[in-house]
Amino acid sequence: MAPAPVELAGGPVVLSAPVEADIDRIAEFCRDPEIAAWTTVPSPYERADAEKFVAGIVPDGWASGRECTWALRDAQTRLLHGMIGLHHLHDGEGEIGFWLSAGARGRGWMAAAVDVVLDYAFDASAGLGLQRVVWHAFAGNAASAAVARRAGFQWEGVARLGAPHRGVRRDDWQAALLPGDPRQPADGWPAFTSAQAAR
Known part of the structure:
Protein backbone atom coordinates (compact mmCIF):
# COMPACT_ATOMS: atom_id res chain seq x y z
CA MET A 1 0.00 0.00 0.00
CA MET A 110 8.89 15.71 -17.74
CA ALA A 111 11.99 13.56 -18.27
CA ALA A 112 13.25 14.65 -14.84
CA ALA A 113 9.86 13.99 -13.24
CA VAL A 114 9.57 10.51 -14.78
CA ASP A 115 13.06 9.67 -13.53
CA VAL A 116 12.30 10.49 -9.90
CA VAL A 117 8.90 8.79 -10.03
CA LEU A 118 10.51 5.61 -11.38
CA ASP A 119 13.10 5.75 -8.58
CA TYR A 120 10.25 5.91 -6.08
CA ALA A 121 8.29 3.18 -7.86
CA PHE A 122 11.12 0.66 -7.77
CA ASP A 123 12.65 1.51 -4.37
CA ALA A 124 11.63 -1.26 -1.96
CA SER A 125 12.87 0.52 1.18
CA ALA A 126 11.62 4.11 0.75
CA GLY A 127 9.20 3.71 -2.14
CA LEU A 128 6.71 1.23 -3.54
CA GLY A 129 8.99 -1.66 -4.51
CA LEU A 130 7.16 -2.30 -7.78
CA GLN A 131 8.28 -5.07 -10.11
CA ARG A 132 6.87 -3.51 -13.28
CA VAL A 133 5.79 -0.05 -14.44
CA VAL A 134 3.67 0.08 -17.58
CA TRP A 135 3.11 2.96 -19.99
CA HIS A 136 0.10 3.33 -22.26
CA ALA A 137 -0.73 6.01 -24.82
CA PHE A 138 -3.35 6.46 -27.47
CA ALA A 139 -1.82 5.69 -30.86
CA GLY A 140 -0.24 8.80 -32.33
CA ASN A 141 0.97 10.34 -29.07
CA ALA A 142 4.57 10.70 -30.20
CA ALA A 143 5.45 13.21 -27.45
CA SER A 144 4.52 10.76 -24.70
CA ALA A 145 6.30 7.96 -26.54
CA ALA A 146 9.48 10.03 -26.68
CA VAL A 147 9.42 10.50 -22.90
CA ALA A 148 8.85 6.79 -22.27
CA ARG A 149 11.48 5.66 -24.77
CA ARG A 150 14.06 8.08 -23.31
CA ALA A 151 13.34 6.73 -19.80
CA GLY A 152 14.15 3.16 -20.91
CA PHE A 153 10.67 1.70 -21.36
CA GLN A 154 10.73 -1.40 -23.57
CA TRP A 155 8.21 -1.47 -26.41
CA GLU A 156 5.59 -4.22 -26.01
CA GLY A 157 3.17 -3.54 -28.86
CA VAL A 158 -0.18 -2.19 -29.91
CA ALA A 159 -3.52 -3.33 -28.49
CA ARG A 160 -5.86 -2.76 -31.41
CA LEU A 161 -8.83 -0.68 -30.24
CA GLY A 162 -7.50 -1.45 -26.77
CA ALA A 163 -8.57 1.73 -25.00
CA PRO A 164 -11.88 3.59 -24.75
CA HIS A 165 -11.76 7.36 -25.15
CA ARG A 166 -14.74 9.72 -25.18
CA GLY A 167 -17.17 7.16 -26.57
CA VAL A 168 -14.88 5.52 -29.14
CA ARG A 169 -12.18 2.88 -28.98
CA ARG A 170 -8.61 3.75 -29.98
CA ASP A 171 -5.46 1.74 -30.58
CA ASP A 172 -3.32 1.60 -27.45
CA TRP A 173 0.49 1.77 -27.52
CA GLN A 174 2.13 -0.17 -24.70
CA ALA A 175 5.59 -0.36 -23.13
CA ALA A 176 6.99 -1.37 -19.75
CA LEU A 177 10.01 -0.98 -17.52
CA LEU A 178 11.33 -3.48 -14.98
CA PRO A 179 13.70 -2.64 -12.10
CA GLY A 180 16.68 -4.19 -13.83
CA ASP A 181 16.14 -2.60 -17.23
CA PRO A 182 18.67 0.06 -18.32
CA ARG A 183 17.43 3.55 -17.54
CA GLN A 184 18.60 4.94 -20.87
CA PRO A 185 16.98 5.47 -24.28
CA ALA A 186 15.55 2.14 -25.39
CA ASP A 187 16.03 0.49 -28.78
CA GLY A 188 13.30 -1.44 -30.56
CA TRP A 189 10.57 1.18 -30.73
CA PRO A 190 8.83 1.19 -34.12
CA ALA A 191 9.32 4.18 -36.39
CA PHE A 192 5.61 5.04 -36.32
CA THR A 193 5.93 6.13 -32.68
CA SER A 194 8.32 8.97 -33.52
CA ALA A 195 7.44 12.61 -33.95
CA GLN A 196 8.76 12.54 -37.50
CA ALA A 197 6.33 9.77 -38.44
CA ALA A 198 3.45 11.69 -36.87
CA ARG A 199 4.03 14.71 -39.16
Whole structure:
Protein backbone atom coordinates (compact mmCIF):
# COMPACT_ATOMS: atom_id res chain seq x y z
CA MET A 1 0.00 0.00 0.00
CA ALA A 2 1.24 3.49 -0.82
CA PRO A 3 1.99 5.76 2.14
CA ALA A 4 0.59 9.25 2.64
CA PRO A 5 1.59 11.73 -0.09
CA VAL A 6 5.34 12.17 -0.35
CA GLU A 7 7.33 14.94 -1.99
CA LEU A 8 9.93 14.04 -4.60
CA ALA A 9 12.54 16.27 -6.23
CA GLY A 10 15.01 16.00 -9.07
CA GLY A 11 16.85 18.63 -11.08
CA PRO A 12 14.48 21.39 -12.20
CA VAL A 13 11.28 19.91 -10.73
CA VAL A 14 9.60 19.22 -7.42
CA LEU A 15 6.69 16.80 -7.19
CA SER A 16 4.06 17.16 -4.48
CA ALA A 17 0.37 16.52 -4.09
CA PRO A 18 -1.82 19.17 -5.74
CA VAL A 19 -3.56 21.50 -3.29
CA GLU A 20 -6.46 23.95 -3.33
CA ALA A 21 -4.22 26.79 -4.52
CA ASP A 22 -3.49 24.78 -7.69
CA ILE A 23 -7.12 24.42 -8.78
CA ASP A 24 -7.27 27.37 -11.15
CA ARG A 25 -4.01 26.40 -12.91
CA ILE A 26 -5.16 22.79 -13.29
CA ALA A 27 -8.47 23.94 -14.78
CA GLU A 28 -6.68 26.32 -17.16
CA PHE A 29 -4.18 23.73 -18.39
CA CYS A 30 -6.70 20.93 -18.77
CA ARG A 31 -8.68 23.07 -21.21
CA ASP A 32 -5.74 22.77 -23.64
CA PRO A 33 -7.02 20.75 -26.64
CA GLU A 34 -3.71 18.86 -26.75
CA ILE A 35 -4.18 17.59 -23.20
CA ALA A 36 -7.80 16.67 -23.88
CA ALA A 37 -6.78 14.81 -27.04
CA TRP A 38 -4.30 12.50 -25.34
CA THR A 39 -5.63 12.04 -21.80
CA THR A 40 -8.84 11.01 -20.11
CA VAL A 41 -9.44 14.32 -18.30
CA PRO A 42 -13.04 15.52 -18.60
CA SER A 43 -13.78 17.53 -21.74
CA PRO A 44 -14.92 20.25 -21.63
CA TYR A 45 -13.00 20.81 -18.39
CA GLU A 46 -14.59 22.95 -15.69
CA ARG A 47 -13.23 24.38 -12.45
CA ALA A 48 -15.47 21.91 -10.60
CA ASP A 49 -13.54 19.07 -12.25
CA ALA A 50 -10.28 20.43 -10.83
CA GLU A 51 -11.90 20.85 -7.40
CA LYS A 52 -13.06 17.23 -7.45
CA PHE A 53 -9.62 16.07 -8.58
CA VAL A 54 -7.73 17.93 -5.84
CA ALA A 55 -10.17 17.37 -2.98
CA GLY A 56 -11.33 13.84 -3.81
CA ILE A 57 -9.58 11.83 -6.49
CA VAL A 58 -5.99 12.55 -5.46
CA PRO A 59 -6.31 12.08 -1.67
CA ASP A 60 -8.57 9.05 -2.14
CA GLY A 61 -5.97 7.46 -4.40
CA TRP A 62 -3.19 7.94 -1.89
CA ALA A 63 -5.35 6.75 1.02
CA SER A 64 -6.44 3.59 -0.80
CA GLY A 65 -2.94 2.74 -2.02
CA ARG A 66 -4.21 2.49 -5.61
CA GLU A 67 -2.93 5.81 -7.00
CA CYS A 68 0.00 8.16 -6.33
CA THR A 69 -0.52 11.53 -7.99
CA TRP A 70 1.86 14.48 -7.95
CA ALA A 71 1.76 18.03 -9.23
CA LEU A 72 4.84 18.74 -11.32
CA ARG A 73 6.27 22.05 -10.13
CA ASP A 74 9.09 24.36 -11.14
CA ALA A 75 11.67 23.81 -8.40
CA GLN A 76 12.37 27.55 -8.19
CA THR A 77 8.87 29.03 -8.20
CA ARG A 78 6.92 25.98 -6.97
CA LEU A 79 4.25 26.78 -9.57
CA LEU A 80 2.35 23.81 -11.00
CA HIS A 81 3.00 23.07 -14.67
CA GLY A 82 1.74 19.51 -15.04
CA MET A 83 0.78 16.26 -13.41
CA ILE A 84 2.36 12.83 -13.08
CA GLY A 85 1.16 9.71 -11.33
CA LEU A 86 1.38 5.99 -10.77
CA HIS A 87 -2.05 4.47 -11.29
CA HIS A 88 -3.77 1.09 -10.94
CA LEU A 89 -1.27 -0.05 -8.31
CA HIS A 90 -1.70 -3.76 -7.61
CA ASP A 91 0.33 -6.95 -7.37
CA GLY A 92 3.67 -5.21 -7.84
CA GLU A 93 2.64 -3.24 -10.94
CA GLY A 94 1.65 0.35 -11.65
CA GLU A 95 0.92 2.47 -14.71
CA ILE A 96 2.70 5.79 -15.21
CA GLY A 97 0.76 8.70 -16.67
CA PHE A 98 1.57 12.38 -17.15
CA TRP A 99 0.72 15.67 -18.84
CA LEU A 100 2.55 18.97 -19.10
CA SER A 101 1.34 22.48 -19.85
CA ALA A 102 2.18 23.92 -23.27
CA GLY A 103 4.50 26.58 -21.87
CA ALA A 104 6.59 24.04 -19.96
CA ARG A 105 7.23 21.64 -22.82
CA GLY A 106 10.68 21.20 -24.32
CA ARG A 107 12.59 21.98 -21.11
CA GLY A 108 13.29 18.41 -19.97
CA TRP A 109 10.99 18.78 -16.99
CA MET A 110 8.89 15.71 -17.74
CA ALA A 111 11.99 13.56 -18.27
CA ALA A 112 13.25 14.65 -14.84
CA ALA A 113 9.86 13.99 -13.24
CA VAL A 114 9.57 10.51 -14.78
CA ASP A 115 13.06 9.67 -13.53
CA VAL A 116 12.30 10.49 -9.90
CA VAL A 117 8.90 8.79 -10.03
CA LEU A 118 10.51 5.61 -11.38
CA ASP A 119 13.10 5.75 -8.58
CA TYR A 120 10.25 5.91 -6.08
CA ALA A 121 8.29 3.18 -7.86
CA PHE A 122 11.12 0.66 -7.77
CA ASP A 123 12.65 1.51 -4.37
CA ALA A 124 11.63 -1.26 -1.96
CA SER A 125 12.87 0.52 1.18
CA ALA A 126 11.62 4.11 0.75
CA GLY A 127 9.20 3.71 -2.14
CA LEU A 128 6.71 1.23 -3.54
CA GLY A 129 8.99 -1.66 -4.51
CA LEU A 130 7.16 -2.30 -7.78
CA GLN A 131 8.28 -5.07 -10.11
CA ARG A 132 6.87 -3.51 -13.28
CA VAL A 133 5.79 -0.05 -14.44
CA VAL A 134 3.67 0.08 -17.58
CA TRP A 135 3.11 2.96 -19.99
CA HIS A 136 0.10 3.33 -22.26
CA ALA A 137 -0.73 6.01 -24.82
CA PHE A 138 -3.35 6.46 -27.47
CA ALA A 139 -1.82 5.69 -30.86
CA GLY A 140 -0.24 8.80 -32.33
CA ASN A 141 0.97 10.34 -29.07
CA ALA A 142 4.57 10.70 -30.20
CA ALA A 143 5.45 13.21 -27.45
CA SER A 144 4.52 10.76 -24.70
CA ALA A 145 6.30 7.96 -26.54
CA ALA A 146 9.48 10.03 -26.68
CA VAL A 147 9.42 10.50 -22.90
CA ALA A 148 8.85 6.79 -22.27
CA ARG A 149 11.48 5.66 -24.77
CA ARG A 150 14.06 8.08 -23.31
CA ALA A 151 13.34 6.73 -19.80
CA GLY A 152 14.15 3.16 -20.91
CA PHE A 153 10.67 1.70 -21.36
CA GLN A 154 10.73 -1.40 -23.57
CA TRP A 155 8.21 -1.47 -26.41
CA GLU A 156 5.59 -4.22 -26.01
CA GLY A 157 3.17 -3.54 -28.86
CA VAL A 158 -0.18 -2.19 -29.91
CA ALA A 159 -3.52 -3.33 -28.49
CA ARG A 160 -5.86 -2.76 -31.41
CA LEU A 161 -8.83 -0.68 -30.24
CA GLY A 162 -7.50 -1.45 -26.77
CA ALA A 163 -8.57 1.73 -25.00
CA PRO A 164 -11.88 3.59 -24.75
CA HIS A 165 -11.76 7.36 -25.15
CA ARG A 166 -14.74 9.72 -25.18
CA GLY A 167 -17.17 7.16 -26.57
CA VAL A 168 -14.88 5.52 -29.14
CA ARG A 169 -12.18 2.88 -28.98
CA ARG A 170 -8.61 3.75 -29.98
CA ASP A 171 -5.46 1.74 -30.58
CA ASP A 172 -3.32 1.60 -27.45
CA TRP A 173 0.49 1.77 -27.52
CA GLN A 174 2.13 -0.17 -24.70
CA ALA A 175 5.59 -0.36 -23.13
CA ALA A 176 6.99 -1.37 -19.75
CA LEU A 177 10.01 -0.98 -17.52
CA LEU A 178 11.33 -3.48 -14.98
CA PRO A 179 13.70 -2.64 -12.10
CA GLY A 180 16.68 -4.19 -13.83
CA ASP A 181 16.14 -2.60 -17.23
CA PRO A 182 18.67 0.06 -18.32
CA ARG A 183 17.43 3.55 -17.54
CA GLN A 184 18.60 4.94 -20.87
CA PRO A 185 16.98 5.47 -24.28
CA ALA A 186 15.55 2.14 -25.39
CA ASP A 187 16.03 0.49 -28.78
CA GLY A 188 13.30 -1.44 -30.56
CA TRP A 189 10.57 1.18 -30.73
CA PRO A 190 8.83 1.19 -34.12
CA ALA A 191 9.32 4.18 -36.39
CA PHE A 192 5.61 5.04 -36.32
CA THR A 193 5.93 6.13 -32.68
CA SER A 194 8.32 8.97 -33.52
CA ALA A 195 7.44 12.61 -33.95
CA GLN A 196 8.76 12.54 -37.50
CA ALA A 197 6.33 9.77 -38.44
CA ALA A 198 3.45 11.69 -36.87
CA ARG A 199 4.03 14.71 -39.16
